[in-house]
Amino acid sequence: MSLSGKTINLDQVEKIYQTRTGPVQALSKISVNLDSGSFVSIVGPSGCGKSTLMNLIAGLDTTPHGSIRINGEKINGPVDGNAVVFQKDVLLDWRSVIDNVLLPLEIQGISWWSRPNRKTNKERAKELLELVGLKGFEDKYPHELSGGMRQRVAICRALIQEPELLFMDEPFGALDALTREQMMYDLLRIYNKYKFTCIFITHSIEEAVFLSDRVLVMSSRPGKLVKDISINLPRPRNSESRNDSNFTGHVNEIRSIFKTQGILSEV
Numbered sequence: 001m002s003l004s005g006k007t008i009n010l011d012q013v014e015k016i017y018q019t020r021t022g023p024v025q026a027l028s029k030i031s032v033n034l035d036s037g038s039f040v041s042i043v044g045p046s047g048c049g050k051s052t053l054m055n056l057i058a059g060l061d062t063t064p065h066g067s068i069r070i071n072g073e074k075i076n077g078p079v080d081g082n083a084v085v086f087q088k089d090v091l092l093d094w095r096s097v098i099d100n101v102l103l104p105l106e107i108q109g110i111s112w113w114s115r116p117n118r119k120t121n122k123e124r125a126k127e128l129l130e131l132v133g134l135k136g137f138e139d140k141y142p143h144e145l146s147g148g149m150r151q152r153v154a155i156c157r158a159l160i161q162e163p164e165l166l167f168m169d170e171p172f173g174a175l176d177a178l179t180r181e182q183m184m185y186d187l188l189r190i191y192n193k194y195k196f197t198c199i200f201i202t203h204s205i206e207e208a209v210f211l212s213d214r215v216l217v218m219s220s221r222p223g224k225l226v227k228d229i230s231i232n233l234p235r236p237r238n239s240e241s242r243n244d245s246n247f248t249g250h251v252n253e254i255r256s257i258f259k260t261q262g263i264l265s266e267v
């Protein structure tokens, strides 16, 4: 499996939700261009519109304000070649690990023997599970796995679709600190191998800097883009990269933006 990414162009994107108590402006005039194959994190305070932005780019929601283009095409709904990983893994408890990974292909009507020139999809699912350290767990059921293992299965389920654009909405948010760190290394390895375009939402500044080519920093609601930072940290990255002065520099820069905005305060 070798993937290519998608380019994304946002021009003056806004989102206003109509609610029972009146309109809620979630996003304000977001314009940004993202390169194919880049890893982009979005960080910002709770409620600033990160998931709203992701849903719009993924075509899971629409807005009449501004335009979103993927590979130059204006989007009006879900686009082929996208996959999403959420904070909650939403695995189906009655399906084995491997059957959970194969689920999207089944939904798309792609049977196991329909790609004659490739390895069977079951073999691909096994390869992906091996890649994330779950070799031997193919026939287990979700309730037999830890939170980190379940999230790895969810990542495999996204990757089996060979996405050109992978959305990850706080995928490690529910995990303990150690598992979370391991998942970062796993994700780096997967990204290095497949080079899809990745949009990664996180509350963790360190996670964003460590993983990304670019970090988009958002303000409180209505979410605006307050800084677009290109991360100057060579790849391949490993735990040593966090000792790099550029890593600390970027982390401090983002932290000071949040301080200036009154989102972080030490008193």
Ligand SMILES: Nc1ncnc2c1ncn2[C@@H]1O[C@H](COP(=O)(O)OP(=O)(O)OP(=O)(O)O)[C@@H](O)[C@H]1O
Pocket (backbone or CB within 6 Å): 017, 018, 019, 024, 025, 026, 044, 045, 046, 047, 048, 049, 050, 051, 052, 053, 221
């Ligand atoms: N379907 C909806 N209807 C009305 N308001 C909504 C809807 N979805 C989100 N909002 C509001 O839009 C704003 C942005 O929400 P969103 O979930 O995008 O933020 P977020 O940055 O992802 O938050 P968090 O980090 O807490 O997950 C919030 O004020 C939220 O209450």
